[in-house]
Amino acid sequence: MRINHSLAIISLLVFIAIYSCSPEEEDTILPTAESSAFEEDTTPPITEAAPFTFEYNLHSSLDKHGYFKDSIQSILPALNNLMPISPYYDSSTKLQINGVNIYSWIREDVFKPFSSIIGETEQCICGEVDNHLVMSLEMSEEYDFNDGNNFKYALLAHEFFHVFQISKSQGFDQSVFWMIEGQAATIESLYMKEYIKDSNYLLNFLNQDSLEDGIKNVEEYESYEGFFKSLPQYGDISVFMNLALAKVLQEQGNTEKESFLMIFENYWESDPNQANWKTKFEQVFGITISDFYQRLNDFKTNPETLIPEISLSDIFQNN
Template sequence: MYLKHLLRVMLFWLFAMNTTFADAIFDPDTNTIILSHVLAGDGSSQTESIYATNVRITFDEVISAGISWPPLIHPLPWPAEIDFFDTRNQELTISYITTPDRSIERKDVVIKIDSVLGFDYSESIAAGVSDFKFRYVLDESLPVEWRNDFEQIMANLQRDIPIFAKPGWYSMPVFAWKSDAEAPLPFISGACICGGGEGGSYDWMSLEISAWEIENSDIHRYSVVPHEYFHVYQISHADLSGLKWLMEGPAATLESIYVQEHYGVDYFSQAQAPLLSGLVRESPSLYESFSASGEADDNYSGSVFLTLILAEELQNQGFSEAEAYRKIMKDFFWAGPNLNNWESTFAEVFSLSVDSFYSKIANYNLSYEGLLPSEDLTISTIFANH
């Protein structure tokens, strides 16, 4: 009885203070849930979405109780989760929910909402505008200049390459820190879109920024951001995990186009072309595998080479430069390829079989010369709607 009274007092105080909670809070006595961040949408790019904070609701049906989720798998400084209300089927997925005393902690609970009691803030996100939510954890070890540029890069990318939230894929934390500082969490390292392991079944973006790159103003300290962002875009549409050159080639090509457009740096020639290995001409199919291509694909130089040649072959078919890169970076992924059908999808999108494409590689010199995108090619032009 005392515990029930205490919970009521705590919930009343928290409501009154308009506190932004770390995650969803459930009061079993009143059937009330406070959601710190909610995104509502139908999973398409055709209708507006709504983002709201500190939403207070009651519910009348539990569709899925989710799974038990101990706090050690969801530790600080992990940022507050965002929950997703699917407007098509009127279901709310709560990414992580607990009680004030932490006696209940569960992940991916799905409920039907009974009523909305109130909220602190809301905004509409227009149709066609990126509504996928990134949650930044930017370590103070990073210079203010880097943090400012990072936020501008992300704003540019979300404007030009929108990622649309959908059930099961609507938010991701981003951890960034300087390599000579302690990592934000023990299971986070490197630069990747990572998940699983000690981080549980959540996904996150890891940006371990080299201290050397910062101290020597190396452009990779910035180019890594569009590279990893584009992986989130790819994963939004395709399931090609492990298919190396078709994932890494377009991502590494896009990062070079981005820094060429925004920083005036030819990263292709500076950091990718010098690392080319003859293996890419001899056995291009090996670049489908991380292990098979190994060190021969240092900094994804060979994967970029294959991507540039594919763009050249598409232009030989009569497509403009922008159209060729749009087919590679947008149309192919929007076609929804997976590890079972990627070859047929490749042939359908590019009007060229994978084997026929590989047979053409030996006709090209082992060089980026004559293959580089024009300096006036922009990200927004590539991803424009046509």
């Protein structure tokens, strides 16, 4: 018992020695382990922010599509280089979030292989495990790996951006559909245009037959429930709404890059909640939500004029 305990301590010390040079551990371990070194100097040690980690749990059912398995592990860190995510403390759940655990499998081959850890999830950012968010990527052999179907790459950009939004607002305290999902769909569309060379992907979001009816019922898009009720009748106007917002911000004198950064970053940094999100909207964007909803009518006849000139990488690069 005692021997095992000593071995455990030695292992721990070796672990600390190996990892103490990484910024993540400097924050948490060094000041405690070497407290005497800091006794005379009252200045807090300068430490780099800990990195946000990505941990992969990719089921063997994906092995036959090894290229996609590799893509998950290369695209998500590349997006994180472009749009860096930082660890955060969620004061609602009282949880420190240091990264995201990614789970993926092919549903025709295996039934929810990670359900004991993450529940019976599909495609979502759903819950937390060990101070990491959960990214569930259930793939379909029939749909996702059909020749020429690139939705699986859009999905990576989409779910990555949810993690970005959540981290910027230090945990979601609201569920405004058109802001959350419309932005993730905008990001995935810009990703498809720039990296998969698919411009129609974005265009398809804007070519809605019932745009006018959607705008008349725009408040339905404020909730997930309202969205699912409206989808069969008016389609998904949430990308249109975010691109219209970017246009309105440019009319106010902001550059295209500034406008998108206000939408994708500043809004979330204002930490909106269900009670104050309309006030935060007005503070960040300088227009009331009702005035903005009225402005949507100005773009309904030619929604393709809303297609951004700026690319995804130009929005976030050197930011």
